[in-house]
Amino acid sequence: NAGVTQTPKFRxxxxxxxxxxxxAQDMNHEYMYWYRQDPGMGLRLIHYSVGxxxxxxxxxxxxxxxxxxxxxxxxLGLESAAPSQTSVYFCASSxxxxxxGGGLKNIQYFGAGTRLSVL
Amino acid sequence: AQSxxxxxxxxxxxxxxxxxxxxxxxxxxxxxxxxxxxxPGQGLQLLLKYFSGDTLxxxxxxxxxxxxxxxxxxxxxxxxxxxSDAAEYFxxxxxxNFVFGPGTRLSVLP
Numbered sequence: 083n084a085g086v087t088q089t090p091k092f093r094x095x096x097x098x099x100x101x102x103x104x105x106a107q108d109m110n111h112e113y114m115y116w117y118r119q120d121p122g123m124g125l126r127l128i129h130y131s132v133g134x135x136x137x138x139x140x141x142x143x144x145x146x147x148x149x150x151x152x153x154x155x156x157x158l159g160l161e162s163a164a165p166s167q168t169s170v171y172f173c174a175s176s177x178x179x180x181x182x183g184g185g186l187k188n189i190q191y192f193g194a195g196t197r198l199s200v201l
Numbered sequence: 202a203q204s205x206x207x208x209x210x211x212x213x214x215x216x217x218x219x220x221x222x223x224x225x226x227x228x229x230x231x232x233x234x235x236x237x238x239x240x241p242g243q244g245l246q247l248l249l250k251y252f253s254g255d256t257l258x259x260x261x262x263x264x265x266x267x268x269x270x271x272x273x274x275x276x277x278x279x280x281x282x283x284x285s286d287a288a289e290y291f292x293x294x295x296x297x298n299f300v301f302g303p304g305t306r307l308s309v310l311p
Contacts, residue, residue, distance in 0.1 A: 086244075115299070122304075123303055124205075124291060125245075127300075172245065174245075188233065188299075191247070192237075192244040192245040192246075194243060
């Protein structure tokens with residue numbers, strides 16, 4: 083069971099180039115997320131999706147676009163890369179289930195990350 | 202709005218010593234709380250979670266955490282640290298969405 087798989091693992095871009103990061107999950111999760119991780123800032127949510135065909139902005143969406151054409155895949159695109167987008171990108175997926183007493187539990191599972199450098 | 206603070210950027214402990222990593226959150230209702238661990242070059246692995254019920258939760262690798270509503274805290278503890286526990290630890294809260302703290306880096310001295 084692969085869980086959450088991110089490709090590529092590493093990438094170097096020149097300023098202005100475009101690229102797409104792919105996230106695939108095999109757990110049939112409804113929710114998927116893209117984060118970036120920068121030193122001293124933890125993980126910041128870029129975009130997320132609550133289901134196939136839906137996307138929503140997170141905390142730091144500018145400069146990124148996403149698509150969720152299939153439930154198992156969540157793509158993160160950079161149309162014109164900038165040095166400020168040098169970071170480690172993590173994808174996560176989750177599914178909600180009911181818990182006793184009401185409410186929903188939601189646990190995220192993470193990919194191994196993509197290290198992106200923009201020169 | 203949700204927020205998470207981890208007051209300690211870096212903690213160093215000796216192997217065998219006890220450990221407590223602090224986490225404070227801000228959220229208007231009872232949140233769901235998580236601790237994740239990240240080893241160098243790796244993704245995040247879930248250590249433990251709190252949804253409801255017993256405020257002391259047990260996780261993997263001998264970790265536990267206690268939810269204290271009055272202090273808006275969810276501190277992570279381990280009675281005896283092993284060298285392999287050296288990593289970065291992230292506290293997270295789920296209310297309207299997931300919000301992560303900035304992380305605490307743990308170093309372990311032999």
